[in-house]
Amino acid sequence: GAVVSQHPSRVICKSGTSVKIECRSLDFQATTMFWYRQFPKKSLMLMATSNEGSKATYEQGVEKDKFLINHASLTLSTLTVTSAHPEDSSFYICSARDSVQGTYEQYFGPGTRLTVT
């Protein structure tokens, strides 16, 4: 089955530093990847949609200069949280859509727990 990996699974950083999270589709090509944020006991909040080779589309209220997304290849998208603050602590999840099958099925990564101290 389609597998999506995320790295790192957990990261702790100091306030003011930047953190990069990688999302990879391991056995399929993904022209579109999605980045979500999940708060404790809350649903998923879509942050942005990342299309390979073009600029990401951010949801309303998400700061694009703070959450930098790069989708440079069909198997890799990265989310960089710049100048992180404690309120950015959260669980970040990516998903990738199989572009070859054309089913619009999304496959999810295991998530990255970010803690900003």
Place this chain on the structure above:
Amino acid sequence: GDSVTQMEGPVTLSEEAFLTINCTYTATGYPSLFWYVQYPGEGLQLLLKATKADDKGSNKGFEATYRKETTSFHLEKGSVQVSDSAVYFCALRGDLAGNNRKLIWGLGTSLAVNP
């Protein structure tokens, strides 16, 4: 716009009890409907889906029927196990092109099954 409403949790059941998690939706056209499951410490997994009215999705003993007349997609399982303890998310994807066909999510329902 499109939306999904699912029952609030947490839901606590004893092993072998019957499970229902309600999900209703608002959407134009003919959306596809999904149930995802998130086990503790793991990522989201697609549990089942239905793409048109009256379709029944099923997997691992779970079932949900796409009811257009009641705009519902309730999740059911006849006999839950401890291993079913997880958070369950109902979601829809619109049938209209554009907007990257985003998934619209419910808030999630936490299920705890006691032995």
